[in-house]
Amino acid sequence: MKLSTTTVGSIRSNKRFLAIIVAMALGLMFTVFSMVPLSTCHGTIRTVNSAQALSSDASQQMSFANLNHLTASASARDNKEHVLILTPLKNAVPYLDRYFELVDRLTYPKHLISLAFLVSDTTDETVDELQRHARELQSRWSNRYHSIRIFEKDFKFELTEEERHKYELQPKRRSFMARSRNYLLTAALTEEISWVLWLDVDVVDYPETILEDLQSVDEDIVVPNCLLQRGDGAFWGYDKNNWQETPESLEKQKDLPEDFVLLEGYYEFLTGRYLMVDMPTHNPPLTKVPLDGVGATFTLVKAQVHREGANFPSYPFQHQVETEGFAKMAKAMGFSVYGLPSYIIEHIFNG
Template identity: 50%
Template sequence: MSTISTTFNKLTSSLSKNDHILILTLLQNDEEYLDHYFQLIDASSYPNQYISIGLLVSDSTDNTLNILQEKVHSLQNRWRNRFYEIDVYQKDFELDKKKDEATALTSKRATLAKAKNFLLTAALREHHSWVAWVDVKLFSYPSTIYDDLKAVNVDVIVPNCLQKREKDDEFWAFDRNNWQESEMSLQRQQHIPEEDLLMEDYNEYAIGRHLLVDMPTHGNIETKVPLDGIGGTFTLVKANVHREGAIFPPFVYQHNMDTEGFAKMVKSMGYSVYGVPSYIIYHY
């Protein structure tokens, strides 16, 4: 299911309330999260008329695709607050294909990177000023998140993603892929083969980087910190960063791939990558 826009907007690098945002999300057996996913987007303070959504359904065995198509039809046929456009794509990437245990994690991350790149290529239009990569399983985030993160005005920015617990005052760290290199991690990388993959959210790959989830959260939106790796729960990217070649590498790039590899590539291209420790969102 796909819609074709006939509207053309001149590209601009200035911050504007009228900037078009493209929200991109991968889906796999996520039928139970779809209603809440759209509720969060619909409740945001950013005008729906300037929001496009691109969704890729892959390797689903449940009713995700059919439910999604019905949901999109309902949203886009209401008489007000329609989104600028919603595109739904379907392509299987064999995400669940069984592989040798030694290479299973690497293969999965490579496949996820390929899926993201496919969705980006299919959905990105000339009128999009920003691309937001949003996890379908997010539990909550501020309704002003798009304006808040845009206002920081950096090339790539991520909030701090925690996991909400049953008690209101309890939470766990969730997105451990948002990190800074440390002296220890940089030193270790000097003595390992170029093709070795390092992923800080898995103990056997961890090398002591500084995680965003471990940083003080009492600051404000202006208290941003430079990052060297990012995760995939919520990422806001200036669209020109993608247009000029930044992808999610499905291969090892500077000992990383997928989202962390994307951050490394972005920095190699001379762009900035930041996180905001105090800006909290929650995952299921």
């Protein structure tokens, strides 16, 4: 077939145009590859897309946060201060519906609340249930949380229900609980957080305004009085880790070995401390008393306390581990620790 002169010229023009396009594409590829290392910790870059993605990621790795302007104040809501709610979990499925119901009932703005969980050594569907709740909350058109994150870390530590509260096993058990809290804290504490709330999954009732109420006390660490919810309406204390030292308790500690861990609520060694669950509850709810030890059923902490190094010792610190050791450590660093004996929250009866 014989081509006309016009057709031949058109083909030649198209070839020149395609050659220019190919040259430009090759030049772009060369430029991108020359700006990005050919290998990273993730392996060798093999495509232009991966090179461009890496280049974009690299530019986003630069950030700046001025922590000088971070506040944790009595007017937290007005100042738009972020709260991080932290909950360590194990075999928690029976409690999650009520847990999320109560959290979602809080009057504090949801966009200023982040949730984070650490699941350890669980044998049930805790992770799946957490993911289901998170999807439901974050798929809403409004009132979504700032973030919800789930972490999993196993410690290979198992106790039967019969062994769980044995006196002689408590130091080791609480040492692992301390490690769990520290993992969760270091994984979840981000730069926008002003307050950290440690919340047990099996707390079953507290006021909707509790965050604003506890923030208004304006102390570094503050805890309400956690009592036991019973079907007969009896008034029983639950969280016995909130306490004050007394002259008697301090005298008992003088001759103890450094690695001796004191425990509350056990007849094997009576400490002589004044427990918050034994204090009067008829005063105004925000009446505060100084404490030397705290639990973590519902413990509000100014994030600065954790950022400056107060965590949960997994070793004996002034004869305490975990939450009580945290309170001792915080006080040694000069932070304030207070309790509210007349501000009542309720823990499930599961014993």
